Amino acid sequence: MDSPHIAVQAGTFFASIFVVATTTMRTMIPLRVFGIITNVILITTSIFSHAYPTLLLHAVLLPLNGYRLHQMLQLVRDVKKSVNSDLSMEWLKPFMTERCCATGEVLFYKDEKAEDMFYIVSGRYRLVESGIELPVGAIVGELGMLSPLNERTQTLECIEGGTVLGVSYRQVEELYVQNPEFGFYFLRLASARLFQNIGRLEQRLAEYTVQTPAPAAAPAPAAQGSA
Structure with missing residues (x-):
């Protein structure tokens, strides 16, 4: 041979x-x-x-x-790298699709079914119920993936036309299943964002408590002498 x-x-x-x-x-x-x-x-x-x-x-x-x-x-x-630095979502861009938004357009409503998250590329966007305006580079909607009912907690409105990148929860789940290490770091990232939101709410509550004066004590009734 x-x-x-x-x-x-x-x-x-x-x-x-x-x-x-x-x-x-x-x-x-x-x-x-x-x-x-x-x-x-x-x-x-x-x-x-x-x-x-x-x-x-x-x-x-x-x-x-x-x-x-x-x-x-x-x-x-x-x-x-994102977990250890600025919590950027740049790494998800290759898996996202572009969406153009017009002024006044609502990207999602409170209590509706959550199926995707968005990365803000340009324009201005506001969470209606809290009045929070999101900056360019922010990610929004990712925590709906971790909620038990997968429901939106707020309404997201475009207040100045721009562009966002969207990725479905299904795509993120596929990446999670394909690579357990990715899933581990994604959970750490989402948890860090959740704690950031809790810290922001605690700070706002503390500022509101300081600005709200305590109610004045009612004056004690005058003692009445006997006739």
Whole structure:
């Protein structure tokens, strides 16, 4: 048996092992790594066996698997960086879709079903019930994903036309399932935002308490002497 034939058989054997291994994996990063290894092995064996259709197929799949692996690893790094710094949501931009908003448009109403979150790119937006105006770069609507009923707690109105980026909770959940590390950091990020909101409410309550004067004590009734 010549050496090229032995190489083809060995390559096919190892590629089969990696293909079977990928069926047992539940997360995306190990799946992509094993996919890349399988692509490399099958490209090599295809060269020896002159199986050009197989060579072409895995030559296409190899850069695709590499790109998706890079994208997922970058996502995890960006989420980790956001948790440890300014809580930015820049890392979600590649998974978002653009939406143009007109002045007076309501993006969502209080108590309606929450299905997505938004990243503010331009324009001005206000949470109607609290009167809070959100700055460019803010994320809004992400806590609805963690609420038991997935309902909006406030109404979001556009008060000056602009653009937002939206991502559905389903997409975020898919990223969560594909990569447990991403899910862990996303929960830390959402928790940090929740504590920020609680701190902001406590500060407003403290300011309101200081500004509101305590009611004056009622004067004691005058003592009446006996006739």
